[in-house]
Amino acid sequence: MDAEPQPFGAPKKGGWVTFPFLIATMAGLTLAAGGWSNNIIVYLINEFNIKSIDAAQIANIVNGCMALFPILGAILADSYLGSFIVISVSSLISMVGILVLTLTSTLDTLKPTPCENGQSTCTGPSKAQIGILYTSLALSTVGVAGTRFTLAAMGADQFHNPKHQGVFFNWYFFTMYAATLVSMVGIVYIQDNVSWGLGYGLSGAANLIGLAAFVLGRRYYQLLKPQDSPFTGLACVLVAAFRKRKALLSLKIEDYCQEPQPGGTKLVSATPTSSFKFLNHAALVTPGDLNSDGSINKPWNLCTLQQVEDLKTLIRISPIWSTGILLHTPIATQMSLVVLQALAMDRHLRPRFQIPAGTMMIFVTISTSISLAIIDRFLLPTFHKLTRTSPTPLKRIGVGHVLTISSMALSALVESKRLTTARTHNLTGNSIVPLSVFWMVPQLVVVGVGEAFMFPGQVMFYYQEFPKSIKSTAAAMVAVLIGIAFYLGTAVVDFIRKTTGWLPDGINDGRMDNVYWVLTIAGLVNFGYYLVCSWMYKYQNVENKEVISSNPC
Template structure:
């Protein structure tokens, strides 16, 4: 992309002068998002009288949206509108959404009557109340679309030096983790022990501060012009191949459209590969496809061989990509169920302090952050010294599979003990079981260690193997199957509710341990599928793989 033109005499844009504005924006918007989302299940149960499993399902759908929407935001920023406009509008949308959510917690008119009011029946929200609630959640989720990926990309665009870009990314992700911890611990505590209105109000204030910091830095940013979506070229391959499906393929290299440079000159002559031969039709030159200067006349009728090979590469990667969906489905399901378990367990830390159920995922974050440091500074160097090699991205992902499966099995065992304790004390519904919530910490630590292996492995693998034209979407591809996993987890829970009695509204009367065993089996089956896919896969960029491996030595 080209940089936005600067007026004469204006100071050079970009560089470290933009750093405080972008980091303040990231901190404010992350605190805002975590402040309303981390404790959402508890809010729906306690303030809107929504049944526990239904609240978990709603949270799963919201988390899926918050994971998928940023992909759309990144595409819009990169292809059409630019980062500044997308971040600004998204931040404003999220501000409106969180403000509406704050109003639902402070105005009695916008929420149902509390169930504790003596003789009055426990009524759920009206259609108008649920409509306003869903609208606020939708706007708040949409607001995340312009920040998750777009802010990171925009920050990297401010620096020409790759080393400076790396430093920015380190601070960017550190800020994201730190801000998330602030919201999960601080704001959630205020929501549980002071008031929901104050908690959501602080999220709203953080969003406003983030938006203000971002807009104030406008004069210093180096803004790059949108360069068009790389996925358009891949779509052209499918269209062109279908249109020319009846044309006979040629064995001559010169009959295919090669990669073109300026003035229509050919950069390199390539031979079409035999795999997925049908797609080679897209690069086959037919009368009228080319201009007299050698450029393409009809883009949706003719593509270069490079575009064809790029699409073939994505098709080859897709089986491994699909395993990521079922890898993250158990984790997505666990994230919601664990809040319900925590609500029905002893959360006291000392005689007075009580941990909020919505903060239990903090243990996953702490485990992931600690494990990342240990893996990078100790495990990988030790592995390299002993074997003279470094684990490939696929091996790191495989370790993540094993640890995730182990976490689900641990979750099943802990829940089985919780249910046994509940029945020993004749506790029904969602009554608090005399069993410490810290029994669930080991399973969260294990899943955190698994994430420390698989997340870097996945991003590394897709960045390494993706065609050059779409390398910037590597992180987005990981986010995409995580988002799909949230929706699939919702479908799995819904199916189990309809076909079994394992997930009643009162979890003390159900068999949530069986749900975790199902997730364990699902993970095992998916791991076997992953082993087959990874065994059959051949690295496309062997040189890059070796470079990446050597960097960890």
């Protein structure tokens, strides 16, 4: 994207002057998002009398939307509206959503009658109450969608020096982790032990501070103009190839439309690649495709050879990408089930202090943060000294597969012990079992270490292998995986509920350990599929390209 023209005499835009505004925005919005989302399962169960598994399913859908929708926000910012408008409007929408959620926690008319301890049946929310609740969650989720990736990209746009961009990203992710930890520990504790209204109110206040900081920095930002979406060109390849499916392909390079480059040269392959040959029809020049000046007459009838090769690259990557769905599905399912388990376990650190169930995932965050530092500062340098090479992104992802499978197996063993303890004490329903919640810490630590391997590995792999035209969305592909995984996890849990008795409303009466064993087996099968895909995959050779002179299309 091109920068907006600046009036004569106007102060220089961008640079480190924008840093405090963007980091303050990131801190406020992350704190707000974590404050309302981290403890949503407990809120649905305790305040809206929603059954435990149903609450976990709702949380899965919300988390899936929070992971997937930012892609739409990034596309809107890059191709249509620009980053500033998308972030500002999204932050405002998020604040409205949190405000409505705060009202549901403070106004008795917006939530069902509280369920007394020992009461066999509880009154659920009315249609109006559940409608208002879902509206608040939808607005809050949409708000996250427009800020998460867009803010990171906009921050990088303020710097021309790659080293400065790297420093910004380091502080960006540090701020994100720090704000997430504060929300998990501080706001969730307030919600559980002081007041839901105060907890959500603090989230709203953090959102307001973040929005205010962002708007105050408006005069200093370097704002880039939106450009046409590169995905339009990829879609053009499919349409043009289908329309020309009956045309005979040529072996001559001059019969194909090339990508114009600055200076009248073109960066092209020697010939169109033979893989997925059908797509080559899209770049084949036929009568009527070009104007008299050599420009393309009908864009949806003719595409450049580079666009064709870009789409082929995505097709080659897709098998590896698909393995990531079942890699993240067990983790997404575990996130919600862990909260339900924690609610039915002893969470006391001291007689008068107990850990909020919604903070259990903090062990994953801490484990990931520590592991990232150890991998970067110790494991990778040691590996390089011993082998004179660095581990490939696919190898790092493979380690993540192994650790995730191990975490699911540990989860199954711990849940089996929890159920055995419950039956020993004749406990049913969701009664608290006299087993410390810290039994679940090892499985969360292992999955955190796995994330430290696979997340950077996936981002590196997609950024390295994706076509140049859409490299900005490479990191977002991991979020797409996570979003789909949450939806798939919801479907898996729903299927298990309907076909087995493993997940009743009272988890002490079920067999959640069998659910974890199913996830373990699915992970093993997926790992086998991943090994085949990674063995067959060939890293893209970007070196064997040549610059040649040619006429425009």
